[in-house]
Amino acid sequence: xxxxxxxxxxxxxxxxxxxxxxxxxxxxxxxxxxxxxxxxxxxxxxxxxxxxxxxxxxxxxxxxxxxxxxxxxxxxxxxxxxxxxxxxxxxxxxxxxxxxxxxxxxxxxxxxxxxxxxxxxxxxxxxxxxxxxxxxxxxxxxxxxxxxxxxxxxxxxxxxxxxxxxxxxxxxxxxxxxxxxxxxxxxxxxxxxxxxxxxxxxxxxxxxxxxxxxxxxxxxxxxxxxxxx
Amino acid sequence: xxxxxxxxxxxxxxxxxxxxxxxxxxxxxxxxxxxxxxxxxxxxxxxxxxxxxxxxxxxxxxxxxxxxxxxxxxxxxxxxxxxxxxxxxxxxxxxxxxxxxxxxxxxxxxxxxxxxxxxxxxxxxxxxxxxxxxxxxxxxxxxxxxxxxxxxxxxxxxxxxxxxxxxxxxxxxxxxxxxxxxxxxxxxxxxxxxxxxxxxxxxxxxxxxxxxxxxxxxxxxxxxxxxxxxxxxxxxxxxxxxxxxxxxxxxxxxxxxxxxxxxxxxxxxxxxxxxxxxxxxxxxxxxxxxxxxxxxxxxxxxxxxxxxxxxxxxxxxxxxxxxxxxxxxxxxxxxxxxxxxxxxxxxxxxxxxxxxxxxxxxxxxxxxxxxxxxxxxxxxxxxxxxxxx
Numbered sequence: 001x002x003x004x005x006x007x008x009x010x011x012x013x014x015x016x017x018x019x020x021x022x023x024x025x026x027x028x029x030x031x032x033x034x035x036x037x038x039x040x041x042x043x044x045x046x047x048x049x050x051x052x053x054x055x056x057x058x059x060x061x062x063x064x065x066x067x068x069x070x071x072x073x074x075x076x077x078x079x080x081x082x083x084x085x086x087x088x089x090x091x092x093x094x095x096x097x098x099x100x101x102x103x104x105x106x107x108x109x110x111x112x113x114x115x116x117x118x119x120x121x122x123x124x125x126x127x128x129x130x131x132x133x134x135x136x137x138x139x140x141x142x143x144x145x146x147x148x149x150x151x152x153x154x155x156x157x158x159x160x161x162x163x164x165x166x167x168x169x170x171x172x173x174x175x176x177x178x179x180x181x182x183x184x185x186x187x188x189x190x191x192x193x194x195x196x197x198x199x200x201x202x203x204x205x206x207x208x209x210x211x212x213x214x215x216x217x218x219x220x221x222x223x224x225x226x227x228x229x
Numbered sequence: 230x231x232x233x234x235x236x237x238x239x240x241x242x243x244x245x246x247x248x249x250x251x252x253x254x255x256x257x258x259x260x261x262x263x264x265x266x267x268x269x270x271x272x273x274x275x276x277x278x279x280x281x282x283x284x285x286x287x288x289x290x291x292x293x294x295x296x297x298x299x300x301x302x303x304x305x306x307x308x309x310x311x312x313x314x315x316x317x318x319x320x321x322x323x324x325x326x327x328x329x330x331x332x333x334x335x336x337x338x339x340x341x342x343x344x345x346x347x348x349x350x351x352x353x354x355x356x357x358x359x360x361x362x363x364x365x366x367x368x369x370x371x372x373x374x375x376x377x378x379x380x381x382x383x384x385x386x387x388x389x390x391x392x393x394x395x396x397x398x399x400x401x402x403x404x405x406x407x408x409x410x411x412x413x414x415x416x417x418x419x420x421x422x423x424x425x426x427x428x429x430x431x432x433x434x435x436x437x438x439x440x441x442x443x444x445x446x447x448x449x450x451x452x453x454x455x456x457x458x459x460x461x462x463x464x465x466x467x468x469x470x471x472x473x474x475x476x477x478x479x480x481x482x483x484x485x486x487x488x489x490x491x492x493x494x495x496x497x498x499x500x501x502x503x504x505x506x507x508x509x510x511x512x513x514x515x516x517x518x519x520x521x522x523x524x525x526x527x528x529x530x531x532x533x534x535x536x537x538x539x540x541x542x543x544x545x546x547x548x549x550x551x552x553x554x555x556x557x558x559x560x561x562x563x564x565x566x567x568x569x570x571x572x573x574x575x576x577x578x579x580x581x582x583x584x585x586x587x588x589x590x591x592x593x594x595x596x597x598x599x600x601x602x603x604x605x606x607x608x609x610x611x612x613x614x615x616x617x618x
Contacts, residue, residue, distance in 0.1 A: 076463070076585075077563070078578065086569075108569070121565075123552065134565075153464055154588075195301075
């Protein structure tokens with residue numbers, strides 16, 4: 001049966017594969033952003049033919065979002081945060097019988113660096129050029145508050161609520177930072193690395209010993225079968 | 230549970246708003262609570278609507294009844310163990326959830342699955358889309374009191390679930406995708422079976438098209454209701470069929486370079502200019518047909534060879550960050566994976582489609598009539614596990 005909307009069949013675009021953006025496009029994005037908020041850009045990174053990261057200062061967070069939106073990045077993908085401190089409880093993947101190593105406490109940031117423990121990152125996409133940018137900014141250690149994007153991208157509202165609840169990062173000018181998942185009087189920020197995953201601490205996960213032995217492959221190195229329950 | 234100051238303030242403000250409404254309009258404002266357990270909500274989503282007569286003046290979805298903390302759990306698991314978790318995000322199209330995570334891990338390891346595995350991945354991906362969306366098409370009728378389509382949907386979806394079970398061993402949670410390829414090759418006779426099942430699903434699409442989309446009541450409940458313009462949709466990050474129904478020509482299967490085999494098939498990205506409930510449902514119907522087409526074409530093009538590339542027995546992913554998103558049944562599903570060179574991920578941000586798709590509900594429900602609340606929610610189509618993760 002034919003679709004009823006008159007415009008339906010006419011409005012559908014041809015399905016010729018669109019040209020994928022090259023690294024030249026990504027460099028152009030950085031140059032364009034630099035001309036708007038040049039002094040706020042701390043570092044950039046391009047992985048060849050893949051992706052683009054831009055790190056801005058804490059104060060430049062809102063301005064960077066604004067400049068990107070004006071440059072055509074109108075599609076809001078996500079906003080979240082990351083805690084770069086290694087978990088003091090380990091990753092739970094270690095052999096529980098083995099000697100426990102001293103947990104690593106050095107904060108090592110990822111792509112484009114970082115000076116503080118918490119970092120927010122967000123991704124916006126240009127739907128015409130088919131290119132996305134991951135924007136990062138440090139969250140100050142002494143006062144974990146960022147400028148809210150919710151008036152810039154309406155979709156950031158819920159993402160910031162989630163971020164506030166899970167990482168304890170405040171967002172200035174956010175209309176409603178209520179909890180999304182947890183009870184209102186919940187204490188602690190679950191996605192911070194120093195929040196213990198209690199279920200895993202009560203009963204350690206077999207982790208590394210939970211590897212199925214491959215048939216007829218270095219049997220003597222394979223872990224004992226009873227550990228794999 | 231004690232109320233926090235903010236909750237108390239918002240309660241007082243809402244009472245004041247009610248009082249103001251009563252004075253200005255001389256009608257009695259009413260707060261209608263839909264859910265958390267309600268057939269119209271696809272799970273445990275609660276919607277609080279403040280009504281003025283028959284009109285919604287304010288609506289707020291309350292999610293979180295199914296929060297399972299997957300982002301935290303991934304941090305204490307190894308990379309291969311994470312697929313078990315992400316299977317359960319959108320449980321109607323589980324295989325599709327595994328693919329972007331595995332692709333992100335492969336991107337960091339700089340390996341690629343062999344061509345045979347890529348084609349089989351794409352076929353299973355599209356089959357999970359068909360399984361997911363066929364249930365949506367049946368469920369659509371139930372929201373408006375038509376019972377028959379849902380029986381048809383459950384009957385015909387079973388053909389696809391049997392295929393997924395035949396290939397992977399799991400009906401709902403396949404856990405079949407591995408870093409570097411697939412767990413197993415396809416079983417004997419599976420390709421012929423798939424052709425038969427896809428034919429049945431194409432017939433199912435025609436039936437639904439006649440039965441539901443050709444129905445006058447369905448049309449009058451759907452057309453021109455819940456219109457979302459393209460700029461609002463982009464602002465909220467609506468993706469997948471919801472965005473394409475608003476005229477946004479954006480499909481991650483076509484618009485990015487991933488090691489999946491969509492370019493081997495001849496298919497079409499449908500968009501619709503209207504942006505109403507009807508458009509969102511119609512786009513999904515067309516996409517199911519396109520998926521059938523993709524599967525049919527790819528079945529002829531499965532290359533010979535292994536389904537698994539050489540990977541170490543204990544997988545360590547090199548240090549780095551990667552973002553991979555795919556066009557899942559519900560929309561853009563992506564994983565931002567940060568690895569520190571260990572056995573497990575350091576941080577995984579799960580960007581699920583329904584979270585963004587539902588965040589538009591307060592905007593979309595403002596000013597609509599109560600019966601339309603149900604159809605708008607149905608046409609936005611969300612899976613609770615995909616909102617709460």
